Amino acid sequence: MTTRNLYDTARSSASFRVRIALNLKGLPYEHVAVNLLKGEQSRDDFRALNPAQLVPLLEDNGQRLTQSLAIIEYLEETYPQPPLLPGDPVARAYVRAIALSIACEIHPLNNLRVLRYLMRTLQVGEEAKNSWYRHWVEQGLAQLEGQLVAGGRAGRFVFGDAVTMADVVLVPQIFNAQRFDCKLDQVPIVMHIFANCMQLPQFQAAQAERQPDFV
């Protein structure tokens, strides 16, 4: 029998992505909470598992896997059904590019450790910190909306009517955007896709407030 442990954090977007992917693939897992606010990712026991001191970490049949997008690609290769990438290389590149537009251009700027550096080291005030947050989210999502318009592939989801890796990365970012009161009315396609995803039980069950460590 497969043992599968996900070391994650309720509010971590990267953890949220992997929870969605596991749910979409129908893969059950044990949840091991890592409290980032208490710095548990830097404790010796977790560092021994992941020297990068980041969640999520997936243990799948004794194999340790890190970085949410690498984990999702691994799940796609190891448990191909249902697919989270289309079959054609150009279409796969399009879906990956949308996912990476969020994972590389928006999310890294709004991590807890980055916000802490702004406030503690650069002495940036609460309002300027929130403006920073909204700036990158709103700019990034506007560019994403432009990509979706230009790509002409959006349907119920980012790539037509099948859920892909791009939707898996999009949804947690929108939760963050809403939490920080970002303007979202200028990205109607993004929000249409978000609403459609959130009708699916695999996305619902993965959200922060449904996790045992949610506070």
Next chain:
Amino acid sequence: MTTRNLYDTARSSASFRVRIALNLKGLPYEHVAVNLLKGEQSRDDFRALNPAQLVPLLEDNGQRLTQSLAIIEYLEETYPQPPLLPGDPVARAYVRAIALSIACEIHPLNNLRVLRYLMRTLQVGEEAKNSWYRHWVEQGLAQLEGQLVAGGRAGRFVFGDAVTMADVVLVPQIFNAQRFDCKLDQVPIVMHIFANCMQLPQFQAAQAERQPDFV
């Protein structure tokens, strides 16, 4: 005959990654310079090609591809020889995780647009901006070194003695680190790999100073 155009910028790390990958795959291309300092990525003609307003953009046989890691995955699927990923899913996940540790945790914090926001909007001084830069590079590379030690896979390159996507992403980050005088003596495995990569003509030819738009 294949037409292949790379819209890129000499000093852009993401462009540098794609140049290395194209060289490793032995794929010739035409170089189209986009001057980020002059804001050419936001001009109407480039926005029409890439609404995300980012380099690199690869046109391969009329297909437009964005996001450096999505482009490299596309090249891997379309032109499989020589491979830039190992064959085993767990090994592939390891290589991708190393690449993403740089692409998602280090590089996004040190983009030109981020440094500009720090200086222009947050009024951060030159010294504090450089400290920001070095903080994320040094912390990120230290964690990467820890991953390489724990992974026990490093040889001449990140994954044994064959060049992979992880090396392709590592090398441009080290150029940036050196440019900003980051401390690198605490990451000996990283620097050993960097030195081995830079002995290869495919990496040498891709570096910023060899590009026609280098200034």
